[in-house]
Amino acid sequence: MTGKFIITIDLGGTNLKLALLDLRFHILSKEVLSTQAFKKPASLIGAIADSIDNFIQTHDLSKKNILGVGLGLPGPIDVKKGLVHYFPNIPGWKDVGLKAILEKRTGLKVYLDNDANLMSLGEFRLGAARGAVNAICLTLGTGVGSGVIINRKLFRAETFAAGEAGHIPINESGPRCNCGGNACLEVYIGNHRIEAEARKVFRRNISLEELSSLAKAKNQKAIKIWLKVGRRLGVALVGMVNLLSPECVVIGGGVANAGKILFDEVRKTVYRQAMPIQAKHLSILKAELGSDAGLIGAGILVKEKGLV
Amino acid sequence: MTGKFIITIDLGGTNLKLALLDLRFHILSKEVLSTQAFKKPASLIGAIADSIDNFIQTHDLSKKNILGVGLGLPGPIDVKKGLVHYFPNIPGWKDVGLKAILEKRTGLKVYLDNDANLMSLGEFRLGAARGAVNAICLTLGTGVGSGVIINRKLFRAETFAAGEAGHIPINESGPRCNCGGNACLEVYIGNHRIEAEARKVFRRNISLEELSSLAKAKNQKAIKIWLKVGRRLGVALVGMVNLLSPECVVIGGGVANAGKILFDEVRKTVYRQAMPIQAKHLSILKAELGSDAGLIGAGILVKEKGLV
Numbered sequence: 001m002t003g004k005f006i007i008t009i010d011l012g013g014t015n016l017k018l019a020l021l022d023l024r025f026h027i028l029s030k031e032v033l034s035t036q037a038f039k040k041p042a043s044l045i046g047a048i049a050d051s052i053d054n055f056i057q058t059h060d061l062s063k064k065n066i067l068g069v070g071l072g073l074p075g076p077i078d079v080k081k082g083l084v085h086y087f088p089n090i091p092g093w094k095d096v097g098l099k100a101i102l103e104k105r106t107g108l109k110v111y112l113d114n115d116a117n118l119m120s121l122g123e124f125r126l127g128a129a130r131g132a133v134n135a136i137c138l139t140l141g142t143g144v145g146s147g148v149i150i151n152r153k154l155f156r157a158e159t160f161a162a163g164e165a166g167h168i169p170i171n172e173s174g175p176r177c178n179c180g181g182n183a184c185l186e187v188y189i190g191n192h193r194i195e196a197e198a199r200k201v202f203r204r205n206i207s208l209e210e211l212s213s214l215a216k217a218k219n220q221k222a223i224k225i226w227l228k229v230g231r232r233l234g235v236a237l238v239g240m241v242n243l244l245s246p247e248c249v250v251i252g253g254g255v256a257n258a259g260k261i262l263f264d265e266v267r268k269t270v271y272r273q274a275m276p277i278q279a280k281h282l283s284i285l286k287a288e289l290g291s292d293a294g295l296i297g298a299g300i301l302v303k304e305k306g307l308v
Numbered sequence: 309m310t311g312k313f314i315i316t317i318d319l320g321g322t323n324l325k326l327a328l329l330d331l332r333f334h335i336l337s338k339e340v341l342s343t344q345a346f347k348k349p350a351s352l353i354g355a356i357a358d359s360i361d362n363f364i365q366t367h368d369l370s371k372k373n374i375l376g377v378g379l380g381l382p383g384p385i386d387v388k389k390g391l392v393h394y395f396p397n398i399p400g401w402k403d404v405g406l407k408a409i410l411e412k413r414t415g416l417k418v419y420l421d422n423d424a425n426l427m428s429l430g431e432f433r434l435g436a437a438r439g440a441v442n443a444i445c446l447t448l449g450t451g452v453g454s455g456v457i458i459n460r461k462l463f464r465a466e467t468f469a470a471g472e473a474g475h476i477p478i479n480e481s482g483p484r485c486n487c488g489g490n491a492c493l494e495v496y497i498g499n500h501r502i503e504a505e506a507r508k509v510f511r512r513n514i515s516l517e518e519l520s521s522l523a524k525a526k527n528q529k530a531i532k533i534w535l536k537v538g539r540r541l542g543v544a545l546v547g548m549v550n551l552l553s554p555e556c557v558v559i560g561g562g563v564a565n566a567g568k569i570l571f572d573e574v575r576k577t578v579y580r581q582a583m584p585i586q587a588k589h590l591s592i593l594k595a596e597l598g599s600d601a602g603l604i605g606a607g608i609l610v611k612e613k614g615l616v
Binding site: 159162169182231236239243246247275276278280 | 393463464470548581
């Protein structure tokens, strides 16, 4: 192939997704690799660098075709220094200068950001939040990731740590969260928590997909579980909406596939409880880019040299 | 007097404060008028216009000495159009074009904003939050007012309604709030709620001042009430800090006069429960400008022609 391309990577606790994008952020090719074998930072970094090299070769490209590499990472990042502070779910990382290491290993320009930030950037520029001035994007999975768009830019704050909507407490006291807090939204609606609740109610293992199907088939127990998820997410959103008055809240991630029953309850809660002006100017929308949002957002990060 | 001055007004449910400021925002003179006699918008607007005229005369000034008039108002404002949407605690106001009316009546340039926004602006530019890039300012009184500073500017959002930290729910369910929501921070720590709690515990009427004195004298019941206030405020702040990662939270207003016992518990809660990076870069400070913060903020609004 000829021309310029961007490589983006979405690193999760269990696998690594690679994508080749053109400069208009179309995904031309994707690959998924398991990362569970790479326990230590050095071996995981080696695997990332190797996968970039292989990916370039597989696509008959050379490094001069690559504008840069954008990585979405599951933890807090110092975007300016290209530093991984730590990963909540991958042990061993502490202030690792991943950008410098990968640039040296690959000879390519590398940009890092938090995965939820990049998903939000994707949805804001090319997905459900496009056109908004202020927006909050949530991705509901094992954790509740999120990003905040303020005045048409990703808001990271001086710490680059802003945007952690999953760690807003929705009760004065409640279950302990991995983050060190209590009663965070995430401890109530993370996918394992919903599955645990379903297991208790149905007295067997039950997937989120099945729980959604059951709710669609009017199973009252399943409906009740989803309504509770929607209400809790709604309560957290009421606080965010009253504080930031975004025009747009975008909700994606696996848990959001529950669809109408979940969205109806979120909307009901927010429109009933949020302040009148804030509620009047707000749309609550399903994410449009699916699991590609982060890969696309990482492409935007590369093209704009991290200045998003 | 000669030279240019700014008149600022802080309108509350019970009284109206007027101040004369120089262009460096020093308060040269202040006056307090009762507004309880003026039930209808028209008569209250007349009283505001008259008080501006009288204030100019009293100070031996003429209108050409006045750069403009800045008003801090107890409700949501359309800052661009100069419109009062409504006042939660003063009935009868609905989308009143107060800026245009007052400009016509007085012949002076008039700028409006929400009172908590102006208090925050004052604390940000000249008070406890100066130097911060991102900050949250709270004023604890009958209500919990607040303003959000993002990237060194007052953040109002497209609706001009952003910044309502007092209406972040701190429980999934709880007492109904005047705003239409449930379990808002304000319904737990508004001053009347604290007084009601104290009345229940002590079986007599007890002022916040006395409740503070009792706590300082190691009265365990009083201490317990203040710890609860601090913990609840702390929980709401944990959510805001995780979401926005400000360098600075400023707390003022009458309730904040409880002082050390309150601040210690707020800090303990936030530093224990907020996420590590957010907590590490955060200071929680007492407001410095006292009840003048709003009058000073209104002066900044006038001097910068509302473009703050």
